[in-house]
Amino acid sequence: MKTIQTQVLIVGAGPVGLTAAMDLASRGIDVVVAEIRRAGEPPNVKCNHVSARSMEVFRRLGIVREVREGGLPADFPNDCAYRTAVVGRELTRIPIPSRQDRYTATGGPDTDWPTPEPPHRINQIYLEPILFACAEAQRGVTILNRVQVDEFDQDDNGVVARARDLDADQDITITADYLIGCDGGRSAVRKLIGSRLSGTDVVQRVQSTYIHAPALKDLIAQKPAWMTMSLNPRRCGTTVSIDGRDNWLIHNHLAAEEVEFDSVDRDWALRTILGVDDRFQYEIISKEDWIGRRLVADRFRDRRAFICGDAAHLWIPYAGYGMNAGIADAVDLCWMLAGVITGWAAPALLDAYEAERQPITEQVSHFAMNHALAVMSQRRAVPAEVEIDGPVGDAARDRVGKAAYDLNVQQYCCAGLNFGYYYDRSPAISYDGETPPAYGMGYFTASTVPGARAPHVWLSDGRSLLDVIGPAYTLVRFDPAVDVTPLIDAAARQSVPLTLVDVDRAKAAYGFAESLLLVRPDSHIAWRGTTAAHEPDKLFDRLRGIVTQPEAMRRDDAVVA
Structure with missing residues (x-):
């Protein structure tokens, strides 16, 4: 049996766990990160947005340039467009600066942020490898890939975790002063500390399809956009440009009465959202059916073990704030842990973590859910007239576009969620x-x-x-x-x-x-x-x-x- 000793054990090497590791290491704390995936194994195509507060964290950690240079091409518009379909008529557009203009752009709803680091649009498949490389290169961080933590015990002196190297089929004992569970929505750490999720179990069902479709960009007559929302009476959905060229993520938002994922033909829904016919060719890279929820853990801590990120809260990803809230969890916890480990803070300081983060999590989860419900209601009310020619169609498109802009500009330019809490x-x-x-x-x-x-x-x-x-x-x-x-x-x-x-x-x-x-x-x-x-x-x-x-x-x- 292999034995490893460290000051903090982090379970999970997603963006939250990697940020926690770098934050602790920057304060002189030795960290071991246990991750079940292989090194370099890509994550699911999930979060597409890094908030200004998270970018401030990356600035402090000295990695903001690496993060900022990742993702979409530098000149690709980060706008949110609303159209009858991706290749259809445009209803409105929320202008968001491209990466090359992010620091200098003025005059739009997503400019003049009160921060040295405005937000950044980058998909998690690009963000996570950047964070992994930065964490792996940082002194004091050890990442163990293909290692699964099954259980742990704790006492007044520390934590003893029992893990397994899945490739070597070898047992590992990891001893640490503290443990942080950043192991996602199915968190084993959450279960081991006896924490339970509660809230709203189903807000919305979504079919997500990640496709390779090089021909799509040539069919779009309008200015490119990072995200395009399709609003028509047959099928509403969201299409995200992942690389600014050939790869796209399409979310098919199921209606409330569509309680079974397979009750909606995926190919039909995808083509309707895009606005293409059966002759259009695309390749599915991956697909996932998922449920948007509003769930918050009843406890974020058991003595020396803590949970952050999706392990502590799950909500529908409006405003891109699932991952970013998890990073805020990690930042709140890690400076306190470092203070206790290095001796200037008392162990009772750690009580502040749950006292601070749980109420904010509950509040932000309601912001996200309530906004999702409002957007769902708006989608259900799209009139057929948006797709017809003439004055009647023009009036309908103006009306739907204005309503979409007014409702959603707060989501994509969410200064309050960054700086108001x-x-x-x-x-x-x-x-x-x-x-x-x-x-x-x-x-x-x-x-x-x-x-x-x-x-x-x-x-x-x-x-x-x-x-x-x-x-x-x-x-x-x-x-x-x-x-x-x-x-x-x-x-x-x-x-x-x-x-x-x-x-x-x-x-x-x-x-x-x-x-x-x-x-x-x-x-x-x-x-x-x-x-x-x-x-x-x-x-x-x-x-x-x-x-x-x-x-x-x-x-x-x-x-x-």
């Missing part, structure tokens, strides 16, 4: 009684309320404030006259890594009313004040997990009561 019940945030601004899928208001994301501002040296966030806490000072010695000394006494950053308030685009912000590694605000806290040791007791009971805060100087 906040943690309002964390034991590791020092609140001061103010509630962050409300947000929706497509809108938000920047805020400095504890629990919210720190607003992005450009510094005088051309870097973003997010670029200078330290490995633990960053003290951002907007008034150099404010004495921060008490906070610096308290952090030193408690061995908390603290980075001081001075920002010129007058040059910041956001109007900061506070003089001081304490920002966490995940860019959420932990505390704010006009002066240094009068009892800074009590503040850091909370921020590193020593004090976990509810608190009352005074707004003037944010002193722990």
Whole structure:
């Protein structure tokens, strides 16, 4: 029997698990990743979108250029088009900049993002190999392919996992301080920690077909688009350009009464969505029937074992936020784990992970489901007139196009889901009684309320404030006259890594009313004040997990009561 020892064992080498591995390794933590697939084995054609928040993570990890250069050709429009069929009449279009214009484009609904790293359209079949190569090359990360973790035990000292090398037919024992399950919707880790999914079991059924069809692009008269939604009274669907040339992913959205996948002829539905006849030739690369759900785990943790990503939540992939929410899980958890393992944080800090991520997961899952239901309702109401010539058809197309744009621009340009969400019940945030601004899928208001994301501002040296966030806490000072010695000394006494950053308030685009912000590694605000806290040791007791009971805060100087 082979024995491996590490600090953190991650089960699953998808985008969430690989990001978690790189995040931990960047903080000096040794990681072993166990993945059942072979090295280089491609994933399913799933997520097509990397959010701005995820791109910020990749920027911090130093791999954003590799990610940005992957996917569609640099000049290929990332637009979302709505047509009667892929080769039919265009109803409307949501303009989204191509990769080459992503940093410079202005004036559209998907430009002027308040971040140094706007979103990126790339299919998972291209993204995951990039992340795998970056993780494999990072010091401190060991990836074990074709290794299946079957069970594990844990006690006060660590975790002992029993795994099997599927190719060598060899048992492996992996000992670790902590374990993270990033093993997908059928997660074994979730089951082993006794966690259960609950919510809405069926939101929508979908037939997905990944095809090779080189002739399709020549049949499209309109400007190319990354994603095309077909709206007609016979069959609505979504077609995604995977490589900008020959390969396409087609989603056939079944109607509510179509409860059996094989009740709909796949070839007929595909041709109707595309708008082609029986003479059109295509090759099926892969196909999958799947159910969009809204399910959230009742617990994200059992002592030293945690779950992230699809292991913790499943919802219909509107706004592309399944994978991205999983990356947010990993980022939230990993800095806390690193703090505990390296000794500056107390084990109780880890209680904040579930307290923060589970409520947000529940909320975002409702955003996605409610939007899906609205889109399904819109599809059912497409009138036959959209396909006829003349004024009546023109009016119908204008009406359907406008409704599609108004409903869906918030999904594809989802600033609220990126920057608006906040943690309002964390034991590791020092609140001061103010509630962050409300947000929706497509809108938000920047805020400095504890629990919210720190607003992005450009510094005088051309870097973003997010670029200078330290490995633990960053003290951002907007008034150099404010004495921060008490906070610096308290952090030193408690061995908390603290980075001081001075920002010129007058040059910041956001109007900061506070003089001081304490920002966490995940860019959420932990505390704010006009002066240094009068009892800074009590503040850091909370921020590193020593004090976990509810608190009352005074707004003037944010002193722990």
